[in-house]
Amino acid sequence: MSFSDDYPFVFRQQIRSFRGEDRISQLPDAVLRHILSFVPTTKCVVRTCILSKRWKDIWASIPNLYFRDEEFSSSADFIAFVDRVLLHRGSSAIQKFHLHFNRYCAEDFSRVDSWISTAVRCNVVELVLSIGSGGQAMFELPLSLVTCKTLEVLRLMMSLFIINNVPTSGCFPSLKCFHLHFTDNYANYTAMRLFYFSVLEHFTIDGDPGPSLLDLNIFAPELKTLRIEFSSSNDMHKYYNIDIDAPDLEKLDLKVGSLSNFSLTDTKSLVEADIKLCFHPNEDYVQEDSVRRDTEFLAAISIVKYLSLSGSIYEACSVPAFDNLIKLRLVHFGGSHWWKTLMKLLERSPNLECLVIDHQIHPTRRQVEVEVIELDPEKEEEVIEHTGYEVSLIEVTKYTKVLNWIPPNSVPNCLLSHLKTISIRGFRGKGCNGYLDEMELTKYLLKNGRVLEKMIIYTPGAFRDTKEDIFNETSMIEWSSKVVQVEIIEKMFYGE
Template identity: 25%
Template sequence: MDSSDDKKRMNVEDDDRLSSLQDELIHKILSFIGIKHAIQTSVLSSRWRFIWTSMPYLNFSWDDFYELPKFSEFVTRVLSGRNNQTEVSSVKLSNFRGKDSDVIVEQIMKYAFSHNIQQLNVACLPQNNVEFPPFLFSSRSLKHLSLTKENFSAFQRRHSSSYVFKAKSTWELPVLTTLYLYGVTLCCDDNTDKCIGFFSKCANLKNLTLKSCYTEGFKGLSICLPLLSNLTIEDVYGSVEDYNIVAPELKNLNMSGVFTQDHQYLISAPALVSLLYKGFYDLSLSTDDFSSLEKADICVSYPRDARKALRLLQQLHNVKFLTLNLEIVEVIGGVYLMHLTMIFSL
């Protein structure tokens, strides 16, 4: 037997070894590629012919197609060809663009939510606005939700209308544990000064990230969640000036971006372990003592009020490890130097 025959025999053995895996393991392997490529494996053998029909993972990407009608036809064939008794564990929709894609998105999501979807990741290009159906925000099975803008520049973060959600549309996701919003617009129907609680009915939420988001029509954002453990607020622009954060289980709080001098933070987080703040202006906190705080990293690019800086230090007096940028130290040092000068001049 020559070397070419040996290679063929080894390839067959490797194929058989992979084919002998349980369906669940094969599904997991195929989850790392798009559903289009997963379906192409059906030509390998009779063992692989219908494997894709029971996959709980659906990964759709616009990049796999050149024209919207072909993509729409493919989605219809996939959803109608699946084993209807198989639940949908996760759905990933990437690189969606164009106004007509809304219909396809809703078609996929309606199918997924009717099959008890647990994880949803949607990413679209900056120029596209996707209007999501109301049932997205009243799911009883969804545990992880990620909505992002892809290739989102700093200019687009400020000027793109991005995804738009109305405050009147209550987010009632009782089992949701992770929420990641990047490039999302949160807005209220009418101008109001009241504090809006978009996530108040997400009682099991543990991880919340608001990144490069835009707020419109309300001045206060309320984040009152009993199980929240990790909270990140980064580059949030727009109308919001006051943050009301009530989270008894919060461990890690990261805040960074172009916050104005008018921003106020009312924080009740007795279990807080780590605090990171990075902004242009002084951090103004209204809070109980952080008795459990171990690490605080405060960076203010343009500190203007020495009294605010000193008050912040008083509020962080229990911290074990404190990092301050040089500008804050210079402002505080200037105050002490002034006091010493006044004492010696008397």
């Protein structure tokens, strides 16, 4: 059965009877193939074969193939279509091969394997595999993919897979961009052991591995950027073990529950690091091994010039010297001791020039104490008249003054000689939790910032007179810098 048999005869006749000059069909084959390469799915590309005899076989040499099983009523129809397309194309070169197959079962593994092998034989350059869960069966990526000499871009979006018998050399010899996305967080027993990427420049791992055994041991001498972002719950990180050896790494973007299962080696080229810790350390249950590995991780990134840290580290961690650091952004989501992390970093960053403090929490009223007292009988009639209720007791609310800030014994060197700009985002109102801590910290920075040139305070303006309160309180102390300009802006959202 030919592809043209899939479409009604009347429809073909209507197309042929279209009056007017067909300029598109007069274009060279190479131009037509280029145009069709932008069509989002191969199924739509194949339909062009009914336009005219001129178009009958153009689709068969299109370099980009996009297969999606959701376009078909059944997996059997999808499998048959992919087989027919690849058979009809023969050995034509493949630039991009995208396969989205989410309704497959374990019996389809061999078919998927053969499709990947065909793409490899046709010198595929970009390969995207989005494969759903086939029960609890493990899909093994073919060795031909690992040793493919033309593959430059690889995206794997799947849950249950493994790569076995990975050679210690010749692994992905031309791969420059690798994106590994985990799906189906209920799956388990995922395993992956990768050893050597000779020319890899960009590596991304994200998604939710769930309770999977994720074992990554990577040496990538030309890796420039590394992004790892897991959405797993706090107790899942214990299943992961990731070791990266990347002497040319320049940018690191890490969003995880804990640092304790990540190891970086030879990061002499690292310039920028963005670390987001989703779960804060419990100081009541400190594990020595976790503290040790956190300390080692901080030492591995201590060469950076730009650091963004979201969350807190263990108080027991030994913070290394960040001698190259010129810009620091600290993001916190509440808690009473976030400023300790800040002061540790300031003390160990002698050349810091720019500081950004980002409060990523919604302003809430300060903690209160509720005292129940007996109502004055003389006032009871007034209360009844005003509320309509008979009461003999009344609750009196008092704001508590919660202050956790403790100034350091000595002023960090960066405040005395290098820190020029400070931005405080999300500064809360006078009646909010944490207000006293952030106000005392702000006054401390103004009091000791000897070369400070500008401080910008962003406040959400959730409470009345916030700007006036901030200005009045900060003006009560003597500012160390004579040229500093303080600007207070009411703004709920702000850019980086």
